[in-house]
Amino acid sequence: MDGFVDKSQIKKEREKARALKKSQWWKQQIGPGVCYHCGEKFPKEELTMDHLLPISRGGKSTKKNVVPSCHGCNAGKGHLTRAERLLEEE
Numbered sequence: 001m002d003g004f005v006d007k008s009q010i011k012k013e014r015e016k017a018r019a020l021k022k023s024q025w026w027k028q029q030i031g032p033g034v035c036y037h038c039g040e041k042f043p044k045e046e047l048t049m050d051h052l053l054p055i056s057r058g059g060k061s062t063k064k065n066v067v068p069s070c071h072g073c074n075a076g077k078g079h080l081t082r083a084e085r086l087l088e089e090e
């Protein structure tokens with residue numbers, strides 16, 4: 001089945017993401033305070049860790065697959081509003 005990801009794998013990758021967030025490497029990534037998606041500047045506290053390929057689609061919590069993202073981009077991926085996303089998921 002295409003796109004099927006084991007629940008235990010999702011859990012594992014989420015745990016790896018949590019560990020990665022505490023790393024010195026991640027602090028360097030969010031240091032400049034720039035969102036990877038929109039390029040705007042934000043206070044460090046407002047940047048979240050975003051997976052380029054979502055864990056739910058088989059993405060891994062590796063340095064290559066995670067980027068700093070503002071809440072707006074992380075929630076809407078820059079294209080759709082929350083309402084539009086909800087409609088799409090129906």
Ligand SMILES: [Zn+2]
Binds near residue numbers: 039071073
């Ligand atoms: Zn952004």
